Amino acid sequence: MSSTFLGMPAAPPRSPYGTGNLRGEQKFPEAAHGELRNEQLRRNLGKATHTIRAKRLAVTGELPDWERLRDAGSAIKTDTMNRLPELLEELERRVTERGGTVHWARDGAEANEIVTRLVKATGSEEVIKVKSMATQEIGLNEHLEAEGIRPHETDLAELIVQLAHDRPSHILVPAIHRNRDEIRRIFLKEIPGVDPRLDSVPAHLAAAARAYLREKFMTTKVALSGANFGIAETGTLSVVESEGNGRMCLTMPETLISVMGIEKVLPRFADLEVFLQLLPRSSTGERMNPYTSMWTGVTPGDGPQEFHLVLLDNGRTAALADKVGREALNCIRCSACLNVCPVYERTGGHSYGSTYPGPIGAVLTPQLAGMHAAKDDPNSSLPYASSLCGACFDACPVKIDIPSLLVELRHQNTEESGATAEKTAMKAAASLMKRPKLYTKAQKASRAGRLLAGKDGKLSHLPPPFNGWSATRDVSEPPKQTFREWFASQEGQAELRAAAPQDDEGEESR
Amino acid sequence: MTEHAHGAGESASARETVLGRVRDALALAEAPRVEVPRDYRTGRTLPDDDLVGLLTDRLLDYKAEVRTCTADRTAETVAEALRAHGARRVGVPPGLDPGWLADFDGEVEADSAEVPAPRLGELDGVVTASAVACAETGTLFLDGTPRQGRRALTLVPDLHVCVVDRSTVEVGVPEAVARLVPERPTTLISGPSATSDIELERVEGVHGPRTLVVLIRTDV
Numbered sequence: 196m197s198s199t200f201l202g203m204p205a206a207p208p209r210s211p212y213g214t215g216n217l218r219g220e221q222k223f224p225e226a227a228h229g230e231l232r233n234e235q236l237r238r239n240l241g242k243a244t245h246t247i248r249a250k251r252l253a254v255t256g257e258l259p260d261w262e263r264l265r266d267a268g269s270a271i272k273t274d275t276m277n278r279l280p281e282l283l284e285e286l287e288r289r290v291t292e293r294g295g296t297v298h299w300a301r302d303g304a305e306a307n308e309i310v311t312r313l314v315k316a317t318g319s320e321e322v323i324k325v326k327s328m329a330t331q332e333i334g335l336n337e338h339l340e341a342e343g344i345r346p347h348e349t350d351l352a353e354l355i356v357q358l359a360h361d362r363p364s365h366i367l368v369p370a371i372h373r374n375r376d377e378i379r380r381i382f383l384k385e386i387p388g389v390d391p392r393l394d395s396v397p398a399h400l401a402a403a404a405r406a407y408l409r410e411k412f413m414t415t416k417v418a419l420s421g422a423n424f425g426i427a428e429t430g431t432l433s434v435v436e437s438e439g440n441g442r443m444c445l446t447m448p449e450t451l452i453s454v455m456g457i458e459k460v461l462p463r464f465a466d467l468e469v470f471l472q473l474l475p476r477s478s479t480g481e482r483m484n485p486y487t488s489m490w491t492g493v494t495p496g497d498g499p500q501e502f503h504l505v506l507l508d509n510g511r512t513a514a515l516a517d518k519v520g521r522e523a524l525n526c527i528r529c530s531a532c533l534n535v536c537p538v539y540e541r542t543g544g545h546s547y548g549s550t551y552p553g554p555i556g557a558v559l560t561p562q563l564a565g566m567h568a569a570k571d572d573p574n575s576s577l578p579y580a581s582s583l584c585g586a587c588f589d590a591c592p593v594k595i596d597i598p599s600l601l602v603e604l605r606h607q608n609t610e611e612s613g614a615t616a617e618k619t620a621m622k623a624a625a626s627l628m629k630r631p632k633l634y635t636k637a638q639k640a641s642r643a644g645r646l647l648a649g650k651d652g653k654l655s656h657l658p659p660p661f662n663g664w665s666a667t668r669d670v671s672e673p674p675k676q677t678f679r680e681w682f683a684s685q686e687g688q689a690e691l692r693a694a695a696p697q698d699d700e701g702e703e704s705r
Numbered sequence: 706m707t708e709h710a711h712g713a714g715e716s717a718s719a720r721e722t723v724l725g726r727v728r729d730a731l732a733l734a735e736a737p738r739v740e741v742p743r744d745y746r747t748g749r750t751l752p753d754d755d756l757v758g759l760l761t762d763r764l765l766d767y768k769a770e771v772r773t774c775t776a777d778r779t780a781e782t783v784a785e786a787l788r789a790h791g792a793r794r795v796g797v798p799p800g801l802d803p804g805w806l807a808d809f810d811g812e813v814e815a816d817s818a819e820v821p822a823p824r825l826g827e828l829d830g831v832v833t834a835s836a837v838a839c840a841e842t843g844t845l846f847l848d849g850t851p852r853q854g855r856r857a858l859t860l861v862p863d864l865h866v867c868v869v870d871r872s873t874v875e876v877g878v879p880e881a882v883a884r885l886v887p888e889r890p891t892t893l894i895s896g897p898s899a900t901s902d903i904e905l906e907r908v909e910g911v912h913g914p915r916t917l918v919v920l921i922r923t924d925v
């Protein structure tokens with residue numbers, strides 16, 4: 196424990212209610228209900244998640260030490276959380292030594308104010324932005340607009356979402372719910388001076404975005420970014436990307452402002468050797484993403500000569516105060532868990548109502564923003580937006596045990612909402628959880644069966660990595676239903692409905 | 706008390722509050738110290754031919770163009786690459802060996818911090834060296850030293866010819882990262898820029914150079 200600690204520790208606050216983008220308007224089942232009818236969304240998502248999944252399996256399978264890298268990544272993150280105070284102070288010291296300025300924000304509103312003040316001080320009325328989940332979480336764009344500053348998203352998908360006055364639906368491919376004809380129409384309507392003969396060939400659409408954004412890159416004096424990693428030892432920040440818009444934003448403007456969640460810090464520069472293998476392979480299924488930028492403070496004669504780092508709490512310390520839940524802070528935002536999640540594939544990202552969708556969103560959002568901040572808080576339904584199949588845990592490069600976190604959050608939810616029938620069910624679940632072998636077996640059995648069952652619900656053979664497992668263990672009979680059938684079934688609907696406390700059958704169905 | 710830089714109007718209290726919350730959180734949910742297992746592969750080496758072969762394979766896979774030559778044919782090969790892409794006006798970082806452009810009959814402009822970065826868009830291409838390369842991932846590392854130039858130079862022009870010396874090629878990511886100098890502005894490049902944002906269809910070349918030519922010098 197830190198020597199400066201005095202008195203009784205107080206539970207850190209969640210992200211304040213009514214701010215930012217960590218809460219939807221509807222509970223998950225209702226929100227999902229609308230999205231489930233969206234055929235195009237389902238088709239696009241199905242194609243995207245399956246394609247990325249196959250690529251991910253191919254490139255992670257290439258590395259014989261993949262599991263050892265996951266173990267290292269997981270341990271580095273856990274160690275980071277244990278030592279967060281000293282690491283944040285070290286990061287601050289290093290960035291400051293190298294000519295940067297570090298700011299601290301207790302919540303999203305404070306971060307928004309800091310950024311706005313910094314932008315105004317430059318005299319610029321517009322900013323270019325690299326895709327960043329932290330700035331989306333705090334609603335920075337909306338705040339800037341209200342203050343008379345125009346933010347330009349520069350990631351192609353984020354640009355599409357912004358021009359369409361829409362919300363992102365996937366961490367990695369935020370515009371996956373839009374098809375090419377829609378994107379063409381959006382560009383024709385929203386990009387000033389675009390060639391009216393623009394067709395819907397993706398390369399031509401990308402070229403139109405390139406031409407539009409190039410002018411912004413060359414003339415805008417301020418850029419805003421997030422950060423994938425912040426190295427305490429050296430003060431180095433890093434942004435991982437594909438299109439080159441990140442390099443543009445990090446290189447061309449006079450002023451750079453980066454907003455980073457406090458959990459993104461890493462102890463040592465050498466830790467990048469682990470995360471630069473885990474992240475691209477898990478995220479896009481590439482051996483390496485096209486571009487990664489690293490910068491340390493300010494470099495004379497190269498890039499922005501003014502650099503600000505805003506360190507953001509906004510509920511992260513509340514998550515850290517939860518022994519079980521804190522594991523969600525280890526997330527490196529690769530989106531692998533989204534791509535393997537049968538619920539996400541079916542409902543899309545918007546149903547989660549938060550910047551963070553999918554399995555990670557279901558465990559992170561309630562911890563950052565709480566589940567009972569208001570009557571019928573939509574976030575109380577998120578821990579139930581899962582069949583606990585365990586595919587996310589298998590896919591996660593830092594081995595976050597999302598199913599256990601979901602169970603823990605369901606438990607906390609019932610404790611808080613006081614639904615007794617659910618409490619009983621949770622006790623049963625908890626006793627299963629206390630017997631790791633039995634639990635793992637139950638998980639694996641249902642997971643293997645569900646994952647491998649085709650559209651028709653038939654299980655043909657076990658592909659790697661499951662074949663190794665099935666050869667050495669007794670395979671329980673897999674569930675008779677595919678996830679799709681399960682979701683449509685009474686049982687599935689009941690489980691999702693159980694999320695709603697006003698429902699009288701508020702009991703876990705399994 | 707240490708000194709901390711804060712923007713005008715910002716008190717130190719946000720900093721103290723956040724750090725206080727972090728300490729409180731750790732006190733409320735104390736966790737055992739963890740040892741980080743680092744038994745993943747490090748310190749790997751490969752025979753020269755295999756190393757160059759692996760790098761070439763990975764670069765091609767990411768749609769870079771690869772040319773291989775010996776040091777004495779550098780100027781010739783650079784000129785060939787530039788000609789093949791129709792480059793007439795080429796930028797170079799201030800510290801690049803002028804001999805590398807000796808066979809090129811177009812215009813060569815040495816970059817400096819005084820040139821406004823948007824003007825780099827007038828160049829047809831740029832020729833630079835590189836700091837390190839990672840064979841397993843097909844990644845080039847640029848670190849802003851005088852043979853590689855400032856970051857804008859290899860970003861704004863549409864063609865990047867990057868010279869990689871055999872001695873700077875490492876097998877994997879850990880070996881390559883170990884050779885970096887953290888404080889230098891570093892860019893990792895794996896093929897030309899790309900997006901899959903529209904219906905997941907890959908489009909090469911969005912904002913960075915649309916063409917990447919890697920020239921591997923096998924005897925340096």
Ligand code: SF4
Pocket residue numbers: 477525526527528529530531532533555587590591592593594595
């Ligand atoms: S929880 Fe794991 S798999 Fe999901 S986005 Fe985070 S790091 Fe990736």
